Amino acid sequence: MAAPRPLPRLDDTNRAFWTGGAEQELRLMHCRDCDAFIHPPRPVCRNCLSENVAPRTVAGTGVVDTFTVNYQKWHPAMEVPFVIARVAVDGAPGVYLTTNIVGCPVEAVDIGDRVRVVFERQDDVYLPLFEKID
Numbered sequence: 001m002a003a004p005r006p007l008p009r010l011d012d013t014n015r016a017f018w019t020g021g022a023e024q025e026l027r028l029m030h031c032r033d034c035d036a037f038i039h040p041p042r043p044v045c046r047n048c049l050s051e052n053v054a055p056r057t058v059a060g061t062g063v064v065d066t067f068t069v070n071y072q073k074w075h076p077a078m079e080v081p082f083v084i085a086r087v088a089v090d091g092a093p094g095v096y097l098t099t100n101i102v103g104c105p106v107e108a109v110d111i112g113d114r115v116r117v118v119f120e121r122q123d124d125v126y127l128p129l130f131e132k133i134d
């Protein structure tokens with residue numbers, strides 16, 4: 001299976017993002033005043049400085065904006081090669097998640113591919129990874 005990853009330290013601001021996978025939901029911080037999404041999660045809107053922010057569940061689909069393939073085995077337990085991608089999240093303009101594309105050979109990934117979130121649980125964190133939509 002996948003190698004253990006360094007995990008984020010959960011706090012009141014980022015918990016919804018990192019644990020939404022328990023309900024199979026991708027949750028992004030959203031500003032109720034100006035309708036902007038805020039990622040990485042912050043307690044203040046970077047667009048309008050409002051503190052009226054709360055997590056909002058998005059569809060969990062997106063598009064591969066760009067990607068690279070890692071062949072370097074940075075850790076003995078790391079399985080290579082793997083894809084590091086920047087995914088533009090549907091319904092959340094301006095939000096790009098740096099993530100992995102899983103469930104297919106690295107050669108099968110291309111810019112513009114439609115993807116959907118899949119969660120990889122480690123301890124109490126659900127890492128949002130993505131797989132291709134056929």
Ligand SMILES: [Zn+2]
Pocket residue numbers: 031032033034035036045046047048049050
């Ligand atoms: Zn705002």
